[in-house]
Amino acid sequence: MSTTPKPPIPGLAPDAVPLAGPRFHTDPGPLHRELRQRHGPVVPVALPGDIPAWLVIGYRELHHVIGDSALFPRDPGLWNQWPRVPRDWPLLAMINRRQPSIHYTVGHEHKRHVDMVVPALEAVDTFQLRRHAEEVADALVDTFCGQGEAELIDGYAGLLPIHVLGRMIGVPDAECPALAGALNALAAGGDDAVAGHQDLGAAMRRLVAAKRAVPGADVTSRMLTHPGGFSDEEYVLDLAAVIAAGHQPTADWIGNTLVAMLTDDRFAASLTGGRRSVGDAMNLVLWEDTPTQILAGRWAARDTHLGGQRLLAGDMLLLGLQGAHGDPHVRYAGHPHTGGHQAHFSFSHGEFRCPFPAQEIAEIIARTGIEVLLDRLPDMDLAVPPEELVRRRSPFLRGLSALPVRFTPSTPIRP
Numbered sequence: 001m002s003t004t005p006k007p008p009i010p011g012l013a014p015d016a017v018p019l020a021g022p023r024f025h026t027d028p029g030p031l032h033r034e035l036r037q038r039h040g041p042v043v044p045v046a047l048p049g050d051i052p053a054w055l056v057i058g059y060r061e062l063h064h065v066i067g068d069s070a071l072f073p074r075d076p077g078l079w080n081q082w083p084r085v086p087r088d089w090p091l092l093a094m095i096n097r098r099q100p101s102i103h104y105t106v107g108h109e110h111k112r113h114v115d116m117v118v119p120a121l122e123a124v125d126t127f128q129l130r131r132h133a134e135e136v137a138d139a140l141v142d143t144f145c146g147q148g149e150a151e152l153i154d155g156y157a158g159l160l161p162i163h164v165l166g167r168m169i170g171v172p173d174a175e176c177p178a179l180a181g182a183l184n185a186l187a188a189g190g191d192d193a194v195a196g197h198q199d200l201g202a203a204m205r206r207l208v209a210a211k212r213a214v215p216g217a218d219v220t221s222r223m224l225t226h227p228g229g230f231s232d233e234e235y236v237l238d239l240a241a242v243i244a245a246g247h248q249p250t251a252d253w254i255g256n257t258l259v260a261m262l263t264d265d266r267f268a269a270s271l272t273g274g275r276r277s278v279g280d281a282m283n284l285v286l287w288e289d290t291p292t293q294i295l296a297g298r299w300a301a302r303d304t305h306l307g308g309q310r311l312l313a314g315d316m317l318l319l320g321l322q323g324a325h326g327d328p329h330v331r332y333a334g335h336p337h338t339g340g341h342q343a344h345f346s347f348s349h350g351e352f353r354c355p356f357p358a359q360e361i362a363e364i365i366a367r368t369g370i371e372v373l374l375d376r377l378p379d380m381d382l383a384v385p386p387e388e389l390v391r392r393r394s395p396f397l398r399g400l401s402a403l404p405v406r407f408t409p410s411t412p413i414r415p
């Protein structure tokens with residue numbers, strides 16, 4: 001019986017690499033080396049449904065892409081694959097069409113949103129933020145410190161950022177657990193992701209209404225006073241963007257740093273010796289185990305060449321942040337205790353990078369969360385062998401599914 005060869009899929013290179021499978025989330029370093037050898041710094045990949053894209057894993061090429069927002073805007077509206085994307089495509093929550101928010105606008109419209117959101121973040125009182133992060137972290141540790149064992153993703157890292165960010169934007173403390181549930185469902189990308197998305201929108205709508213009625217000293221109230229004529233729907237979308245962009249990577253930064261500190265000999269001293277090298281471990285993680293390992297994306301504004309590949313107008317580029325960090329041209333080789341340089345791309349770069357005040361907020365929450373744990377559970381150790389730790393099954397967001405630890409039980413600090 002003869003089989004008819006399948007017709008080629010438009011835009012999909014015959015040697016495109018499926019962007020799926022455990023190698024993308026277990027130990028991607030060797031995979032990136034192989035891809036670099038076979039394809040160079042810009043790799044043709046196939047997304048679910050054989051949708052083509054380019055994965056940029058060269059440091060110089062990535063710097064070029066995120067530094068040139070005219071040639072490579074973050075504008076999904078340009079995508080030449082929209083006619084092939086099914087309505088139930090699994091990545092639609094991440095790669096949305098244009099939307100009037102800081103995440104999905106370009107040019108003047110993006111600047112208009114940045115000018116409203118960023119000053120509201122800049123005005124956050126960082127001392128108060130740190131104090132609140134400490135309070136939340138202590139309250140979470142109180143829930144398990146007497147038991148001698150705990151699971152630190154669902155029970156700690158996955159709760160701390162949303163509680164702190166929630167208060168920062170003005171969400172009542174009592175609503176934060178539900179918000180954490182919605183965001184964690186969204187990040188997991190499972191069946192309840194759509195419901196998580198709707199719950200997040202509903203919570204932000206309630207927040208905007210509440211702050212219009214009674215303003216407070218919070219990010220939302222400051223955003224609402226901006227004279228730019230924003231609609232309530234725009235505020236809702238921007239607040240959802242801030243919370244969604246902020247919670248998961250900060251949670252994963254905490255989790256990934258804890259694993260580094262519990263498994264990497266270079267940090268053995270810091271567990272017993274206290275806080276000395278928490279900052280070093282956090283910086284190392286941004287190089288070697290970064291929370292956003294692949295980011296979607298940028299779109300070519302016209303036909304061009306990049307890293308030896310020919311790109312057509314409207315092609316999508318995926319930012320291979322983790323892959324670029326492993327590029328032999330820049331390989332970070334600093335010993336953590338001698339202080340590493342910070343030219344990583346974990347917060348991106350250029351026009352669409354993570355805003356500087358947001359980076360500081362993330363740093364304060366993550367560092368406080370790690371320091372409180374080390375103070376409260378100084379002999380904490382993994383409860384399973386390191387090779388049994390399971391990573392989230394996502395090529396995009398890099399974090400642990402669970403982090404079981406054990407420690408000497410202690411009494412809660414609050415009755």
Ligand code: HEM
Pocket residue numbers: 074102103114117121241242243245246247249250253291292295296297345346347348349351352353354355358359361362
């Ligand atoms: C470890 C923590 C974090 C990481 C790794 C991270 C990473 C990033 C990255 C890579 C981008 C750029 C996306 C792109 O280039 O297309 C971004 C954008 C953004 N991040 Fe963060 N982020 C973190 C925490 C936060 C926090 C805590 C907030 C809010 C308080 C925040 C708010 C934002 C916003 C609003 C944008 C969109 C900026 C724009 O489009 O102009 N991020 N983040």
